Structures are given as C-alpha cells and as structure tokens.
Amino acid sequence: MAGEQGASAYQADREALVEAVRALFTNGVMSSTGHGDVSHRIDEEHMLLTVPGRLRTLQADDLAVVALDGQVVEGEIDSLKAEIADLHSEIYRLREDIRVIIHTHSPSVLAFAMANRVLPCRYEAMRFGQPSEVPVVPWARRGTPAWISGIVAVLADHPSTHALILGNHGVLVFGADLAATVTLSTVLEEAAAGELGADRLGGAVAIPLGAGAPASGGSHGAKP
Numbered sequence: 354m355a356g357e358q359g360a361s362a363y364q365a366d367r368e369a370l371v372e373a374v375r376a377l378f379t380n381g382v383m384s385s386t387g388h389g390d391v392s393h394r395i396d397e398e399h400m401l402l403t404v405p406g407r408l409r410t411l412q413a414d415d416l417a418v419v420a421l422d423g424q425v426v427e428g429e430i431d432s433l434k435a436e437i438a439d440l441h442s443e444i445y446r447l448r449e450d451i452r453v454i455i456h457t458h459s460p461s462v463l464a465f466a467m468a469n470r471v472l473p474c475r476y477e478a479m480r481f482g483q484p485s486e487v488p489v490v491p492w493a494r495r496g497t498p499a500w501i502s503g504i505v506a507v508l509a510d511h512p513s514t515h516a517l518i519l520g521n522h523g524v525l526v527f528g529a530d531l532a533a534t535v536t537l538s539t540v541l542e543e544a545a546a547g548e549l550g551a552d553r554l555g556g557a558v559a560i561p562l563g564a565g566a567p568a569s570g571g572s573h574g575a576k577p
C-alpha cells in the first residue's frame with residue numbers, strides 16, 4: 354500500500370460523492386451539525402463510505418473503500434464507522450436496486466423521527482421517488498444487534514421503500530445513483546416541511562388520486 358495521493362482506482366467516484374454531499378448542503382437537507390453518512394456501491398463487492406461524522410468540509414480523500422464483507426480496502430475507519438459499514442452492507446445485500454445510501458438528520462424529517470411518525474406521501478414531488486409513506490424504525494442503541502437487525506427488518510417488510518425514518522434519530526434514503534438519492538433526500542425534506550406547515554392550517558390532505566381523470570371531453574376513452 355503506497356498510500357500515494359491520487360492512487361485510488363475510484364477517484365472519479367470519490368469526486369462525484371463529494372459533489373453529492375455538497376448538493377445536500379446546498380439543498381437544505383443537512384442539519385446544522387453537518388452530521389451524516391453517505392455510501393455508494395461502486396461495484397458488486399465494494400462501497401465508498403464517508404469517514405468523518407460531519408460532512409461540511411468533506412474532501413475526496415475523506416472516503417474509505419470498504420468491501421461488503423467489512424474489509425477496508427482504502428483508507429481507515431474506526432469501530433463506530435465499521436458499524437455503519439456493516440449496516441450499509443446489509444442494506445446493499447438485501448436490495449440489489451440500492452446503490453447509494455444517504456443518512457442525514459434532515460431538519461424537517463427529524464421532526465417525524467422525533468415523533469416516531471411515518472411521513473405520508475401527500476406531496477406531488479414525493480410521488481415519483483417515494484410513492485408511499487416512509488416507514489419508521491423504532492430507536493435502538495447503535496452498536497447493538499437490535500440496531501442493524503431492526504433497520505433491515507423494516508426494510509424487508511417494505512421492499513419498495515426508498516427511505517426509512519430512524520426513530521429519535523434521522524433518516525436513511527436509498528437510490529439507484531447519487532443524483533436520484535440526493536433528489537429524493539431533498540424532496541423528503543420538502544415533504545416533511547410541507548406537512549409541518551400544513552399542520553398550522555388544519556393538516557395536509559391526501560392527494561385525490563381517484564380524481565385524476567379528465568373532467569370533461571371524454572377524448573381519452575373510458576377508464577375504470
């Protein structure tokens with residue numbers, strides 16, 4: 354291991370991940386502390402994973418390459434981050450469609466996490482990335498067997514969800530690529546903010562999906 358600057362085989366992937374994290378800050382998804390974890394499954398066996406707990410000044414060198422079996426291929430991670438790597442590996446093993454995982458304390462989604470409340474799908478923009486409510490995983494102490502198994506169990510129970518609210522903690526957002534996962538993280542923050550704002554007006558209402566047919570004209574043919 355020469356440890357030379359720029360020696361990573363994944364330099365372009367590293368820079369793309371750093372750009373994605375910058376977009377999370379620009380889009381208002383990050384909490385004031387800048388806490389978060391982001392990983393990107395770069396091939397069948399490996400993921401890139403953010404090493405610092407706080408991401409505001411993240412650089413391309415601040416990423417580790419970790420095999421899904423836990424072996425660290427590039428960089429160094431501590432025991433806490435190794436637990437994060439284990440969690441992300443479990444999620445990647447469970448769901449082939451997931452290639453990116455973003456964990457934040459997204460401020461408005463955090464309100465739902467604090468209340469252990471599901472985030473309903475009542476926002477137009479949310480229908481495309483997460484067309485159902487975001488489930489809640491009950492809080493568990495990090496590092497205990499119940500922590501990872503609890504998250505994986507809720508994910509297994511909701512095989513099409515692209516996000517999980519972590520009770521009393523934050524949110525996990527999943528996607529096929531960095532851009533889609535950043536977008537969904539942003540949309541969920543907007544949806545949560547919209548829900549909280551609508552509460553002051555008597556509460557958000559469900560999207561009247563059954564009322565989506567053309568009101569007149571009849572040129573689109575009969576639909577059930």
Ligand SMILES: [Zn+2]
Binds near residue numbers: 388458
């Ligand atoms: Zn966290």
